[in-house]
Each structure stands twice: as C-alpha cells, then as structure tokens.
Amino acid sequence: MSSASQPIPPPNDRRGSRSSxxxxxxxxxxxxxxxxxxxxxxxxxxxxxxxxxxxxxxLRASTSPHRRKSRGARIPPDFHLLDYVNTxxxxxxxxxxxxxxxxxxRLACEHYFCRICLDxxxxxxxxxCKTCPTCRHKVDADEEPLPVPKILERMLDxxxxxxxxxxxxxxxxxxxxxxxxxxxxxCEYALVECPASDCRLPVxxxxxxxxxxxxxxxxxxxxxxxxxxxxxxxQRATCQFxxxxxxxxxxxxLRLDLNAHINDVCPKATVQCPGSIVGCKYSAERETVAxxxxxxxxxxxxxxxxxxxxxxxRNEARFEPLVRKVGILEDGLSNITNMLYPANANDSSFPVTxxxxxxxxxAFPPAPLMPTPDFRLPxxxxxxxxxxxxxxxxxPPFDSQIHHLLTLHDSLRDELSRVASALSELEGRTSMMIxxxxxxxxxxxxxxNAAINGMRVQLHWLMxxxxxxxxxxxxxxxxxxxxxxxxASGSGRSSASGTPTTGGATMRGPAVGMPPLRRLSDxxxxxxxx
Amino acid sequence: MALPKRIIKETERLxxxxxxxxxxxxxEDNLRYFxxxxxxxxxxxxxxxxxxxxxxxxxxxxxxxxxxRFLTKIYHPNIDxxxxxxxxxxxxxxxxxxxxxxxxxxxxxxxxxPNPDDPLANDVAQKWKEDEKGAIETARQWTEQYAKP
Numbered sequence: 142m143s144s145a146s147q148p149i150p151p152p153n154d155r156r157g158s159r160s161s162x163x164x165x166x167x168x169x170x171x172x173x174x175x176x177x178x179x180x181x182x183x184x185x186x187x188x189x190x191x192x193x194x195x196x197x198x199x200l201r202a203s204t205s206p207h208r209r210k211s212r213g214a215r216i217p218p219d220f221h222l223l224d225y226v227n228t229x230x231x232x233x234x235x236x237x238x239x240x241x242x243x244x245x246x247r248l249a250c251e252h253y254f255c256r257i258c259l260d261x262x263x264x265x266x267x268x269x270c271k272t273c274p275t276c277r278h279k280v281d282a283d284e285e286p287l288p289v290p291k292i293l294e295r296m297l298d299x300x301x302x303x304x305x306x307x308x309x310x311x312x313x314x315x316x317x318x319x320x321x322x323x324x325x326x327x328c329e330y331a332l333v334e335c336p337a338s339d340c341r342l343p344v345x346x347x348x349x350x351x352x353x354x355x356x357x358x359x360x361x362x363x364x365x366x367x368x369x370x371x372x373x374x375x376q377r378a379t380c381q382f383x384x385x386x387x388x389x390x391x392x393x394x395l396r397l398d399l400n401a402h403i404n405d406v407c408p409k410a411t412v413q414c415p416g417s418i419v420g421c422k423y424s425a426e427r428e429t430v431a432x433x434x435x436x437x438x439x440x441x442x443x444x445x446x447x448x449x450x451x452x453x454x455r456n457e458a459r460f461e462p463l464v465r466k467v468g469i470l471e472d473g474l475s476n477i478t479n480m481l482y483p484a485n486a487n488d489s490s491f492p493v494t495x496x497x498x499x500x501x502x503x504a505f506p507p508a509p510l511m512p513t514p515d516f517r518l519p520x521x522x523x524x525x526x527x528x529x530x531x532x533x534x535x536x537p538p539f540d541s542q543i544h545h546l547l548t549l550h551d552s553l554r555d556e557l558s559r560v561a562s563a564l565s566e567l568e569g570r571t572s573m574m575i576x577x578x579x580x581x582x583x584x585x586x587x588x589x590n591a592a593i594n595g596m597r598v599q600l601h602w603l604m605x606x607x608x609x610x611x612x613x614x615x616x617x618x619x620x621x622x623x624x625x626x627x628x629a630s631g632s633g634r635s636s637a638s639g640t641p642t643t644g645g646a647t648m649r650g651p652a653v654g655m656p657p658l659r660r661l662s663d664x665x666x667x668x669x670x671x
Numbered sequence: 672m673a674l675p676k677r678i679i680k681e682t683e684r685l686x687x688x689x690x691x692x693x694x695x696x697x698x699e700d701n702l703r704y705f706x707x708x709x710x711x712x713x714x715x716x717x718x719x720x721x722x723x724x725x726x727x728x729x730x731x732x733x734x735x736x737x738x739x740r741f742l743t744k745i746y747h748p749n750i751d752x753x754x755x756x757x758x759x760x761x762x763x764x765x766x767x768x769x770x771x772x773x774x775x776x777x778x779x780x781x782x783x784x785p786n787p788d789d790p791l792a793n794d795v796a797q798k799w800k801e802d803e804k805g806a807i808e809t810a811r812q813w814t815e816q817y818a819k820p
Contacts (some may be wrong), residue, residue: 258767272766274766543705
C-alpha cells in the first residue's frame, strides 16, 4: 500500500456530513435510476454504427459511470467500470470480467481472479465442488482463495485511471489507489442532491453552494430558455452570440470572460499604478503602467506595505479574543475572592485579618513586619485601593486592577508558605516533646526493673534460709519438704506464716521430685516480664 | 440493465481482431444478440460451407453460458434438426473464463470432429456409426445444398 502518496484525509466532520447526506436520501436513487436507464436504453437504439467501429459500444460504455453517478449520494467507484489511461497489461486482466483485477485472489493452480468475479462464478456451482474457472482444477474451499503477491497489488494500484466523472468535466487522472478518496471526498464533479429541500434533481458538488439551480432562465444574448445550471455551459459553448469584442483592445473573446479580461489582462484598459495604496496617483493603460511600475518607488514598496497591513490586521484580530479572555479571568478571580471572603464582598473598607495570625501570635513573626496588603482584600468591583485604612499609607495605591490582583496573589502565596513553615516547626516541637517523655519513661522502667530484681534476690535469700532451717530441723524428710516449697507463692506464704502443712507436702513430694531452685527462678522470670 | 463492461470488451475485440473463419456481429438494437457465421473446417464434409448461427448472451453471462443455435441446416450427429448443439462447454462444463470467441472455436472444432457416441440427433448418429462414408456423403450434400454462400 502506497499510503505515502495518498492525500491526507480530511477532518471527520466532512465525512460525517457526507454520510449523513447519503443516508438522508436513501430512498432517492431508485426512481431517478430507472428513468435514467430508460433514457439510456432508448439512446442505445438510436446510436448505431457499422460493424467494426466501436462507437455505439464506446458511447454506451462511457455513459454507464455517468448514470451511476446520477444518484444523489456519493457511491464508491466500481473498479470494473473505470476508464484506464493506458491499455493495461494483459497479465493484469481478470479472465472473468476482462478488466484489471479488483482485489485479486489466487487459487492453488496459480490462476488469478477478482474476488467478486470468483464469488459470482462459484455461486453458479454446486456447494462442495468448486473448480477453477480457467483450468477446472478442484478447489479446496477451506484453504482457497489465497492472497496474491504484494507486487501484483502494487502494479494494480499504480495503473492510471480517469475519474468516473470525467464526462462531466473532471480532469482528475491519477493512480488507481487514490481513486476512492478522490471520488468519495474530493471530486467536485460528483453529483449530489440539490441543496434545495423541495428539489430532487442532482447537481454537481462544485455548484452545490450556489443553491438550487433548477429553474428556467433565458440567455441574455440569444434569449433561449434553459435551466440555470446549464447557463454557463451554454454561454461558453453553444450560444451563437457567445463572442464579443473587447471595447479596449477589440480582441474577440467569450462574453462570459469579458469582465475578467478587462480587469486582469487587457493591455489597453486603463488601470491604476499598484502603488496607489501608498498614494501614487499615476493611472494609464496597462502597458504604460507596467513601464511606470519599474520606476515608481511606491509601486516597489506596495507589496511590503500590503504585507504589513495584513499583519497588522491579523494581530488586531488576535488581540480581540485576548481582551475578552482577560475580562473573563478577572471576573473569575473576583468571584473566587468573594467566595473566600464573603464579608468583604459588600464592604470595601473592612480590613480582614488573618485568623491564623490572631490565634497563634507566637508561631509567626510579629504582625507589624508583615506586608500590609496581605489581609486587605478588595471587593468584587475592584475600586482603587482605599486610603482610609490604618495601614494603607505604607503601600502605594494600585495603579491597575490586574496589578492589585497580582499583588494579592503574591501575598496569599507568601502567607501560605508562612503557614507551611509554622506547621513544620510545630511538628518538630511536638516530636521533640514526645521523645523527651519517652526517655523519661524508659529510665523509670529501668529503675523499676532493678528494684524488682533486688526484691527477687532478697526473696531468694529468704527462701533458701527457710529451707536450710527446715532441713536442719527435720533431716528425715528433707526431700519431701523441699518439694513442698516448690510452688512459688504457696511456699512463700507458708514460710511467712511459719506453719507449713506437712500433709500437703507429703502429697506433692513423690509426684514432682524436681529441684526447687529451678521452679523458683521460673516464676520470678515471669514476674520480671510483667 | 446496463451492458456489462465485459460484453463490450469482448465485442470490441471480436470486431478488432476477428478469428479466421468466424464472424460474430451484434444486433444494433440488442447488443446481447449476435449474428454468427462459421466456415466449415477443412478436411471435413462441411468444407466450403458457411454456417449461420445465432448467439444470445443471457443476463447473467458470463456466469451462465451463451445460448447458441445453428440457423443453417446441417447433417451432424451432435446437432439436431432445430439447430441445437450438444457440446459440454455449452452446458455443464461452462466456465466464466470462456468467452464467445473460444466457444465459437469449439463449435468449429466440433464440425471437424463429430462425436456419434454422445449424439443429439439419434438418426444421424446411428447412420454415422453404421455407414460412416454414406453419412459423410450426406453431410457434404447438405453442405452443398444449404450452406453455400
């Protein structure tokens, strides 16, 4: 695909309008078409020629694309009806339609056909036994048709064709790949529906903007009555009085072109020096003016002046929307101001103080150091800065509303940064405080731990002392007594009361049989954890 | 209905580059209807004769075969008294890749090689099988009688 050579597609809205137009008159083509066919059939009877001359056939062939185009909407070109500039290579011809391939496909037997032609040929064949139209080779419907080599498509794309509307005057001749774009989008000779809602006759795209041209007029020169849309062709080609002499140079030319000739071409017509826009008063026949132009400094400068003028106009045109934009922005800003400080909207002299400032005087620099316009907000209508404020004498009055707004904006920004720094300072202070507190709590915990440890040692000492006494007191049952003091709190209490229950100790003694020290340490460790 | 481009092209080519011994001219009032003449092939009983045929291209040509009929009386086992032709490419073996030119060449070839095993005119085919020389002689006489220009 030679996409590089294709024209840039136009914006979507153009396509959209086209398509909507085509859908709006979907019912239109039928009656038009049938009548057209009748006309062409009758013309086919009339035109005839001796055998050997292709004239009747050529005529009929040439009218067929025209007839297709006579529908209201643009339809894509049929590649089988195209008029090729050169006779195409016979290798590019489809054997079914005898035209250069349109979207060719390949069969396994290396025969090529247009996709549509092959489909039509296969329609006539029973299902399941499709064959190649050329060699009758059986076709595998699952695999075939196959794609064709790219080079074939490119050769076809490069064939030069005429626009299908060439009979209506379209001079377009280009590669076939560009045809669809041209016909669907660009061709000015394509027939579309008449712009008048009650008129159903087709009109060329190029005449569409002129309104409905399907009314009778009479030619000014020969007084023949004809349709308005045919008038120009008539005056250009058929009217017997279509020629007229130029009043200045007496050249014979088309009446239609006479004005253009006098204005732009005629050497004898009187014209002004091109420098007239800068003040040259010279005026003479065109030939003489041409000579004068070489000498006239104003004529030399005229193009530059014209450029300058155009540039100034452009800039002025650009200036206009900018002014409007500034107005809109100002309004928006004043609205924002009113929303932020509604108390200020009606009272122009009331100074609004910063609430943050009044609440935390310590966190910020002292109030007199702050720039004064910060908290004095203007009302919605932006009058000149009021002078009756207690602080306003330190600030010059605003020379314009925008300046005022800018200052206001800057001061608000300063304020915001001050608030931000105050916040961060506060945050630092709080975190420092928390850290100090933490430190203290930690130390206290250490102290408590140490105290607990001391108590544990004392308890241990007491316990071992008690045990020692008991062992010495009753040596016969020493093992059982040690077992009796195994449970931490129970034994502690019993030692404090000083009356151990022998029965309970004897019951536990044989069941446990473990060294008592380990048990004690276990229970102490649990206490420390707490 | 508009005349398909293919028919126009075929006609133009038939006019511009005619096949030797064959002519096909469309009617002026119906470009799908052709007056055809075929010269009898050499070394056949039809040599020297000029046979007239009519050819009509149906609406869905080239997807369906053209309709062809002999107008000149001919003594041939594959052509009946009404001029209808028994030829496979005109019926089941038609292909859209064939064209007027090739079909007329096939008919000319059929004149040169009669096929009595696939007859249309049974009496002629019978005669052809039983007494080929006599049949050929009859064909020659018919050619002399009906197909002389």
